[in-house]
Amino acid sequence: MGDVDRDTLAAxxxxxxxxxxxxxxxxxxxxxxxxxxxxxxPMTWMSKWAGGFPLYVDRARxxxxxxxxxxxxxxxxxxxTGAMAGHSPAPTVRAVAxxxxxLGGITTMLPTEDAEWVAAELTRRFGLVRWSxxxxxxDANRWAxxxxxxxxxxxxxxxxxxxxxxxxxETFVVVGPDGSPVSRPGNVGPPVDPTLTxxxxxxxxxxxxxHALTHDDVAAILCEPALTNIGIVLPDPEFLSGVRRLADxxxxxxxxxETHTLSAGPGGCTGAWGLHPDMVTIGKSIGGGIAxxxxxxxxxxxxxxxxxxxxxxxxxxxxGVGGTLAGxxxxxxxxxxxxxxxxxxxxFVAMExxxxxxxxxxxxxxxxxxxxxxVTRLGARAEYRFVRPAPRSGGASAAAEDDALDSYFHLYTCxxxxxxxxxxxxxxxxxxxxxxxxxxxxxxxxxxxxxxxx
Numbered sequence: 001m002g003d004v005d006r007d008t009l010a011a012x013x014x015x016x017x018x019x020x021x022x023x024x025x026x027x028x029x030x031x032x033x034x035x036x037x038x039x040x041x042p043m044t045w046m047s048k049w050a051g052g053f054p055l056y057v058d059r060a061r062x063x064x065x066x067x068x069x070x071x072x073x074x075x076x077x078x079x080x081t082g083a084m085a086g087h088s089p090a091p092t093v094r095a096v097a098x099x100x101x102x103l104g105g106i107t108t109m110l111p112t113e114d115a116e117w118v119a120a121e122l123t124r125r126f127g128l129v130r131w132s133x134x135x136x137x138x139d140a141n142r143w144a145x146x147x148x149x150x151x152x153x154x155x156x157x158x159x160x161x162x163x164x165x166x167x168x169x170e171t172f173v174v175v176g177p178d179g180s181p182v183s184r185p186g187n188v189g190p191p192v193d194p195t196l197t198x199x200x201x202x203x204x205x206x207x208x209x210x211h212a213l214t215h216d217d218v219a220a221i222l223c224e225p226a227l228t229n230i231g232i233v234l235p236d237p238e239f240l241s242g243v244r245r246l247a248d249x250x251x252x253x254x255x256x257x258e259t260h261t262l263s264a265g266p267g268g269c270t271g272a273w274g275l276h277p278d279m280v281t282i283g284k285s286i287g288g289g290i291a292x293x294x295x296x297x298x299x300x301x302x303x304x305x306x307x308x309x310x311x312x313x314x315x316x317x318x319x320g321v322g323g324t325l326a327g328x329x330x331x332x333x334x335x336x337x338x339x340x341x342x343x344x345x346x347x348f349v350a351m352e353x354x355x356x357x358x359x360x361x362x363x364x365x366x367x368x369x370x371x372x373x374x375v376t377r378l379g380a381r382a383e384y385r386f387v388r389p390a391p392r393s394g395g396a397s398a399a400a401e402d403d404a405l406d407s408y409f410h411l412y413t414c415x416x417x418x419x420x421x422x423x424x425x426x427x428x429x430x431x432x433x434x435x436x437x438x439x440x441x442x443x444x445x446x447x448x449x450x451x452x453x454x
Contacts, residue, residue, distance in 0.1 A: 004452055009404055012451060016411035020051035023415065026068045027056040048422050050410040055419075060087035062432030065419060073419045074437040076427035081260050084285040084380075085342040086430035092288035095337035099330050107328035114332040118294075121339050125267035126258075126280050128296030133327035133335075137259040137283030138166025140295040141222065143321045144279045145170065147297075148220035148253045150313055151304055158212055158221045158252070160203040162394025164229030165222055165257050166283075170197045175395055202393040203227050204235060206242045213250035220253040220278075225269035228260035231397040231424060232376040232383045233390075240275060253301070259283040259293075263428060264379035265352075266345045272379065288338040292331035342431060351380035351429040354438050358382045358427055361442030368446075369453040383426040412448040413441070 021028060031053035034040045041047045046054050056068040063086055065075045078084055085092065100106055119131040134140045145157055145168070159165070161175040162184075173194040176182035181195040199218060201208035212218070225240060227233035247254045256277040258268035262285055265272040270280055280296040297305070305315070315321055359382045362375040366384075374390040376383055386405050391397035406425065413420055418441050420427060427441065 004405070006404070009408060009452065013404065013408050013411065016408065016415055017051055019415050020411055023071065024051070024053075024055065024067065024069050028053050030056045030068065045423075050407040050422075051414070055414075062086045062089075063430050063434070063437055064432075071417070073414070073417050074433075074440055075419045076429075076433075076437075076441065077419050077421040078428045078430055079289060080421050080423065081262075081428060082284045083289045084262065084428060084430055085288040085338050086432040087289075089288050089338065089342040089431070091337040091341035092290070092334050095333045096290065096330060099333040103329075106330045107325055109324055109328075111327070112329045112332055114329070114336040115327060118332060118335045118339065121336075122282075122286075122294060122296055126270045126296055127267070128277070128280055129299045130297040130302040131294055132297075132322075133332065134293035134295065135291045135323065135326055135331070136166060137257065137281055137293045138168055139323065139326070140281035140283070140293040141165045141168045141171075141255070141257060144255050144281055144295045145220060145222065146319075146321050147301075147305055148255065148279070150308065151301060152219040152251065152253065154217050154219035154252070156197060156199055156215075156217045156219060158199040158201070158209075158218045160223060160227065160394060161200050162230040162398050163203075163222075163224055163227060163257075164260070165224075165281075166259075168222075170194055171222065173198045173200045174398075175200055175202055202395055203233055204239050204392045206239060206246070209243065210246055213246055213252060216250065218250060218252045220255050221247050222255045222257060224257050225261045225264070225273065225275065226378050227394055227397065228378070228381075229423070230394045231385050231391065231400070232378050232381065232426070233392065233394060233397050234376060234378065236392065240269075240273065244276060253278040255279040255281060257281045259285070260381075261378060262286070263351075263355075263381035265348050266343070286338060286343065287331055287334040288342060290331050290334035292335055294335075347431040348380065351431065351433065354429040354433050354435065355380045355382050355427075357435060358429070358438045358441065361438065362445060365442065365446045365449050369449050371449060371453055380429040381426065383424055385425070408452075409445075409448055413444050416444045416447075418444050 039047050058066050058068045063075055065073045122131050123129055157170055159171050165171040172184040172187040173181050174184045181200045183194055199212045201212050254277045258280055262268045278298050278301050283293045355377050359375050359377045362384050366373055372388040373386050374388045376390045386402045387400040391400055
């Protein structure tokens, strides 16, 4: 973790926490008054905040948030990816207002013509030829796994340790200290022990993956092309091509979860790196933050699934794949507007350039102060870690976590008008992010590091 003096760090955290509390009396009061909310927040994750209480939002637009105490922030969290298009992008707002207001019919359980447009655009970006819609990436992953089991007749899935695929029960499993699979620490009330349903290996470990597939019971490898929720962990050269080859040799399907890795480009890592999955899953960022998701199928897999009769696979009713609000008119309208006018190919070019600027700014600070930390970029997303070199696996990334340094940097940046993702030291660029926004972070980050390394 470098030569950080822990007494100095503790004193700085106390100072920044006090400043945070003094600057946000209205947020603190609202949090204290929330007696009917479980955990004091609308959704329990919102309580993960370094200052002891979360900021309450008054309004948000583009790459900026204003809290109820009147403070404005450059927002690099962007809803932990859900707002990758920026907050309330105008084309998405117009489409949602038209569907909910002028046209009416927020949900009818009937298709609209927007759906085929969105599916065709996703085919252009990702290469998969058949698409179906969900209300979240979690649903997309859950349903994709059901379809994989149907197609292969196999019971198990395989994931990489410390991956993130939403709240899919089977994925909360990690490689334990002795190399054996264990339920992820903190896994709440699993319906079954995930080690019974899932094989798990470390990311970038081709030998372990090869061995795990020798049991001939894996229906699908569910994989982020780069780990993101445990810090950005990039694949080694040839690792993903090896995953594809080993899946084929073992008769398993390959599902790429591009929910966070969409930051790599208009077609995520699949498009940017020329990958060839059997399925792709994605979440609400393609709808400007409106509840939506999608999964795509390769042509041969789609044909195989369509060939099952209803007695064995009731895909049009009670088969466990689908939901009455999935593909609703409102979410599909939001997806069309966002993909057509906001998260365009040109927008990703600009977003990536800003992420390069962010990464170079952080690296320059680390070099000037000779701090043994690292910064990693995935397209329009960047993240700094308190270890060097950057971790190559989920287990190594988890071991590099430092709660005290996390708290310090989140409080320090927040107190100076910069919001980073609460779960990571991660920054995501959106179409509304500017060079001035990035440079503000660099300035604040440099000041924070200088206080630790004078």
